[in-house]
Amino acid sequence: MLYAITDLETTGGSIRDSKITEFSIFLTDGEKIIDEFTSLVNPERPIPYFISQLTGINDEMVENAPKFYELAKQIIEFIGDAIFVAHNVGFDYNVLRSEYRSLGFEFRTEHLCTVKSARKIIPGHASYSLGKLTDELGIELVGRHRARGDALATVELFHLMFQKEKDKLNEFIQSDIIPKHLHPGLDYQTIEEIPKATGVYKFYNEDNRLIYIGKSRNIKTRVQQHLKNVKTKKGINMSKEIVRVEYDLTGSETIALIHESNLIKKYKPHFNRQLRKDKYPYGLFAFEDGAGYINLHLDFVKKRNDAPLTTFSNRKEGVSFMERVVEKYQLCKKLTGLYPTQSACFQYHTKECKGACIGKELAVDYNQRVKRLIDKINFDMDNFFIVDRGRNKNELAILMIERGTFIGYGYLPKNYNDGDIEKWKEVIDRYPEDRDIRMIINRMVRIKKGIEIRKF
Structure with a gap:
């Protein structure tokens, strides 16, 4: 296996707007350098x-340098x-992809970040910036902020980690989306433009039929995970059908869950039925014994x-909750299933x-405490808003009970956060409650977690 350890210098700005002014690539097998390709680049701006x-790179230095399209094939x-390896690979890799995209070519390859792996x-190091980390490790860095100097220092860092824990280092290799597994009609650029935010995403096939609906706190990463899935037959079959991806930002994870649930019930997408996995498989149930x-x-x-009275993502979460309420409400561990005994x-x-487990405490007295817990869980007859994160920093998400x-949910400008209940009710879009x-x-x-309860 070979590694292309790379560093780019650019004109600055966002990844999409940056133009390369210099690059340096060292090919290594993890132990020694095999080849090098370094060049200034005319950014045409x-x-x-x-x-x-x-960087020390000015307009005069790149005036007669080759333009990127002249170097792209090489x-x-x-x-x-x-x-592809770089220190903070997300920058170098995506700048290079942006340059190729401007030429109408989709550059994708496996890549590894030396920041994350280090x-x-x-x-135990205070900083993992290239300059400070190499200094602490005794790695010479000649020509900081020039592509060759930074790339060569990254090579030395990579060799050090390769020698120390080769197998663990290779675990940090990230696979990019593999186009051959996807529908040829899918526009990869639209995937890149999906924000890393909380919301609901929707997959459509070539017949414009909605085939899958999902929710995530990072919809871009989650969509990419779906598209990279080559491990399960159902996942591969779905990714082959995806032609278009749409999304709705919600800010609030609670609203995302509700919106996802409503859309799935409305459209009943084929792959939601096939890939269905209960998010909260365990529930707390109550019954009266003899x-x-x-x-x-x-x-x-x-x-x-x-x-169920409430649900849990796994049994451990449920047991932890039960342990807390048993202590708080002075409940019996036998009657809460935590201590099975005759x-x-x-x-x-x-x-x-x-x-209560042996009839020493009257049922009426014990049941009063259990009912207080159940009432707390059920919030029966309560009036309140759940205040959560909005879709941007100037907004709040609110859910009305x-x-x-x-009752429903809506969004409120932060400057309306004055407790005017009638004003809050005006922004609520109403939805029917279901189980x-x-x-x-x-x-x-x-x-x-991350929410505020405001009673009214």
Whole structure:
């Protein structure tokens, strides 16, 4: 396996607007340098003064240098099947991709970041910037902010990590989207333009039929994961059909879950049925035993016809919740399924349990505490807003619950954050509550992660 360790100098600005002014690529097998390709590049635009001060590359130096399109074929041939490596690879790799895209060519290859890999393989450094890290490691860096100097220092860093933990280093190789597995009609540029934000994404086939709906806190990364999926037959079959990707930003993860749930029920996409995986497979259920005591226990939601009080992403999360409420509400571990036994629970002997497990505490007294917990979970008859992140920094997302029922959600400018309830109600788009939405709201209110509850 070969590695193409690369550094680019550019005109600055965003990745899309940056133009390469110099590049240096070293081919290595991980132990020694095999070949080198270094060149100045005419960016066909003026180099900003502050960039020239940083890199030492000015307009005069690149005036007679080859333009990128004159070097493009040579670069591709030089890199070949080597793994593209750079310090902060997201910048160099995507600038190079942008240059090729301007020529109508889609450049994609496997790549590896020496920043990410160094943090794991040689941990404990205060900074992982190339200059500071190489200085601490005793790696000579001649010509900082020139492509050859930075690339050569990155080679030395890479060789050090390769020698230390070769297999672990190779685990950081990232596969890019593989076009041969995808529909030829999919526009790759639209995938690049998807934001790294919370929302709902939708896949359409060539007949303009909606085939899959998903939700993520980072929709760009999640969409790319779908397109790179070559491990499961169903995933590959779906990615072959995708021609168009659309998305709705929600800001709030709670709203994303609700929006996803509503859209799936409305459109019933084919691959949502095939790839369906319960996000919250475990539920908390209640029943009254023969002695009149309310019992609580965890079970798989899909095994039950009755609605759970709340849901959990895994059993461990459910048990952790139960441990907390048993202590808070002084409940019996036997009657909550945490201590299976035919006699008294262990906590009765340590006087932490009042004896409901063996009939020592009256059912009416014990059940009052269980009902307080259930009422807390169910928020029956409560009026409140859930305040969450909006779609941008100037906005809040709000969800309205009135008399214990979900009413809808909307978005509010932050400067309206004055508690004017009527004004808040005006921005709410109404949606009918169903079991799934109630479970989503119930879970978010219970966890209270990143949200605020405002009662009215």
